[in-house]
Amino acid sequence: MSDLSVFVSADIEGVSGWLGDDESTPAARSAMVDDVNAAIRGVLEAAPDASVLVADSHGDKRTIPPDELHERASLLRGGPRPFGMVDGATAETDLAFLVGYHDRPGTGGFLEHTFTGSIADVRLNGRSVGEFELNAVLLAARSIPVGFVTGDDRLGETVADRLPSAAYVTTKTGRGWSSAVCRHPDAVREEIRETAAAVTADPPTDPSTPVPVELPLTVEVEYARASYADIATLWPGVERDEDARTVVHEAADVPTAYQFVRATTKVRTDDA
Template identity: 40%
Template sequence: MPKVLVSVDMEGISGVVHPTETNPDRYDYERGRALMTAEVNAVIAGVLDAEPSADVLVADAHGPFRNLLPEELDRRVRLIRGKPRPLGMLGGLDGDVDAVLFVGYHARAGAGPAVLAHTMSDAVLGVRLNGREVGEIGLNAALAGHHGAPVVFLSGDDVACAELLDLVPTTSTVAVKRALGQAAAETLHPVVARERLRQGAAAAIARRAEVAPLPVGRAVSLEVDLYSPATVDTATLIPGVERAAGARTVTFTGRDVAEAYGVVHLLVQLAQVKPG
């Protein structure tokens, strides 16, 4: 019985193009979370079409991690929601997970045109892992690889799909929209998107053995460009975090990807602290 983790973000959902649809405090958020729930249900159906006995965990991985509508979610899965929690967007990941799927993901900060592109938060201008520019896709794929799990599927806009394929060429993707800008896209009808997601997820699970976990070595080097110099000042209080040349970049060398991943999440939280 394979164990499958589905991590669900919102910016890469079909029809979603603007922060009013992804922010709980904005007027169109309820529509966004309904679309998000429907798309993950389509992916779940595809996974279980291919592997009816699969143990499926769904990690709500957008913003507050409380977006999916539990009462509307496929009853055959278990939902991980709320924050803070271990492993962030990949809550529920462990060494027993056989495959990871990214649903509704978006491209990294600086990519474009790409719909709602960013990395973790607007406080982060860029992240480099072992010298390679990565966003949430790369960070999460590396963390999955650290636990021995391949990322076999991603849905989002065309730029997000290309971002994962650059890292994992053998993976499967479904583009549910074509990016025209940061807040504009040519998008599939949601019903059509769900049909393609179900088919794509089933095919991805069926060929999961062909996809290897993303390899990342030990002693991982991390560089993070932060929007606020004040956040850099605070970040240097973290053991091992150092200021690089200039006002906005910090560096960290971790024992492994998991440690570096935790530092990125901590930096995002520190960015919310106002200077005294």
């Protein structure tokens, strides 16, 4: 496994100890990078010569302090990026980890959302999906298996149901949208390291998808407000559903579907 290439997509809502405080604070940024570093240590423990690329995937994608990241890893920062949270994962990538993730709206998960609060639901061929599913589907389209995910207990249930081949570490148990019982960060990071090492030593070979993918893909984005759909329908090829808040697009392939969803998240104003 000397030439193993591992991609880590890192969000913040599901990291250990963090409860939605200002993510620009040193404590929040350190919480995110410490979970990521635990995963990197596990990778290098099992495959000392592996390469690791970390994609900072929260907010403006500048949350991870570069000087605090493990020195053996490279860091992708900033945005917007064409493929968002999984930009940087290529045909040369062997394995993907999703660290600090959260579930989609309506699951009861801690800080549940899909990319932005303007979106109430995203559906692929009629199935509701969140960031975890969308990213895993795109990775699978590139033949990259998701080996490991971390986040809250509700996302853990979703991963177990939709992608049972992926290992999971629970960082916190939600008690409401913005409250949770947090495990001690040291205990979480030790489990992250151990799990990352185990998955790296015996990685999944089948890039399974968490939801069935039948082309073409019908992509539905349901906004929280009809005014957002008004703006989205100004784009060519976008139609409004019978529901005034939902727009629909037929995508010929997974990358196009993913980019369409990413574009719809940028509708955040009533300005036409």
